[in-house]
Amino acid sequence: EVHLVxxxxxxxxxxxxxxxxxxxxxxxxxGSWMSWVRQAPGKGLEWVANIxxxxxxxxxVDSVKGRFTxxxxxxxxxxxxxxxxxxAEDTALYYCARHWNWGWDYWGQGTLVTVSS
Amino acid sequence: QSAxxxxxxxxxxSGQSITISCTGTSSDVSGYNYVSWYQQHPGKAPKLMxxxxxxxxxxxxxxxxxxxxxxxxxxxxxxxQAEDEADYYCSSYSSTTTYVFGTGTKVTVL
Numbered sequence: 001e002v003h004l005v006x007x008x009x010x011x012x013x014x015x016x017x018x019x020x021x022x023x024x025x026x027x028x029x030x031g032s033w034m035s036w037v038r039q040a041p042g043k044g045l046e047w048v049a050n051i052x053x054x055x056x057x058x059x060x061v062d063s064v065k066g067r068f069t070x071x072x073x074x075x076x077x078x079x080x081x082x083x084x085x086x087x088a089e090d091t092a093l094y095y096c097a098r099h100w101n102w103g104w105d106y107w108g109q110g111t112l113v114t115v116s117s
Numbered sequence: 118q119s120a121x122x123x124x125x126x127x128x129x130x131s132g133q134s135i136t137i138s139c140t141g142t143s144s145d146v147s148g149y150n151y152v153s154w155y156q157q158h159p160g161k162a163p164k165l166m167x168x169x170x171x172x173x174x175x176x177x178x179x180x181x182x183x184x185x186x187x188x189x190x191x192x193x194x195x196x197x198q199a200e201d202e203a204d205y206y207c208s209s210y211s212s213t214t215t216y217v218f219g220t221g222t223k224v225t226v227l
Contacts, residue, residue, distance in 0.1 A: 037163075044120065045155070045163065045206050047216035059215045095162060101169055102210050103153030107162040 002027045002106040006096050009111030016086050020111055022079040022096030027106070030074035033099035036081050038092035039110070046092075049081065050099055063089075086115045121146065121207055121219035128225040129197045137222045139190040139207030145217055151210035152190040154183060158203045166205075167192060194224070202226045 008020040020036070036048040049070040050059045058070055069082040079096055093112050097104035122140040129135040139146065139154075146152060152170045155163035165174050167183035170190060180195045190209070194201055207219035 044221040045157075045208070045218040047208070047218065050215065061214065101153075101172070102149075102151035103165055103168040103208060104155075104163070105165045105168075105174060107164075109162055 002098065004096050004098070004106060004108035006094065006108045006111035009094065009113045011114045011116065012086055013117050014087060014115055016115070017082070017084045018086065018113060020081040020083065020094055020096075020113070022108060024077045024079070027098070029077040034070075034072060034079045035097045035099045035104060036070060036079075037095045037097055037104065037107075038090075038113075039095070040089075040092045043092075048094070051079070083113070086113075088115050091115045119217075121209060121217055123205075123207060123219040123222045125220070126223045126225065128227055129194075130227045131197055131199065133197050134193060134195045135197060135224065137192045137194075137205055137207075137224070139192070139209075139219045141188055141190075141209055141211075141217070143188065144213045145209040145211040146185065146190050147188045148212060149210050150185070152183070152185060153208045154181075154192045155206045155208065156201075156203045157206065163206065197226055199226050 003025045005023045035050045051070045067085045071080045093110040095110045096108040098106040127135050150170045154167040156166050157163045166181050170185045171183045182193045184191050205222045211217045
């Protein structure tokens with residue numbers, strides 16, 4: 001059974017930074033593409049970033065390029081999202097998800113990021 | 118980066134069939150067979166219902182089916198049940214934005 005657990009969310013001022021983490025248990029994390037997907041309060045889903053199993057291929061949505069960095073530690077079965085220069089529009093519930101067959105088959109419960117002064 | 122277009126809401130009576138559309142462009146929906154569909158109940162994480170246009174993951178009811186014609190993908194729910202009441206999102210690979218989601222559709226069971 002796959003179990004993804006996100007952590008690291010919280011309240012941060014505009015321009016600040018946060019580092020999100022996602023811990024996995026139960027499946028071949030090291031062999032899987034992983035993603036971050038976010039959902040602003042009361043809004044739809046937005047893909048944020050993808051990372052290949054070995055971390056060599058990385059993709060971002062344009063709105064976070066240069067500000068967010070996705071990374072992984074396969075030895076610790078963990079996924080991370082370093083978020084810098086945060087803006088109000090980055091306020092959202094951030095989900096960690098396994099990327100599978102051009103979609104996402106396993107999702108965590110999300111961690112809430114609120115950017116506000 | 119524009120989201121794929123879905124109707125804001127769709128409703129049907131218990132036992133009926135409904136179809137949710139997802140309209141994109143040649144850069145995404147019609148260009149690739151990489152459309153997926155997600156069900157999201159309030160306060161819950163999304164659940165994969167359909168991948169690669171027509172495929173159901175193990176454990177997903179056969180009442181859910183997917184299709185595509187041109188720039189529009191569709192999710193059909195047959196034999197509508199109370200538990201199907203949720204938000205539904207499509208997604209597609211895109212040559213311009215890597216991945217794009219739909220605007221979301223609220224399904225109401227009357």
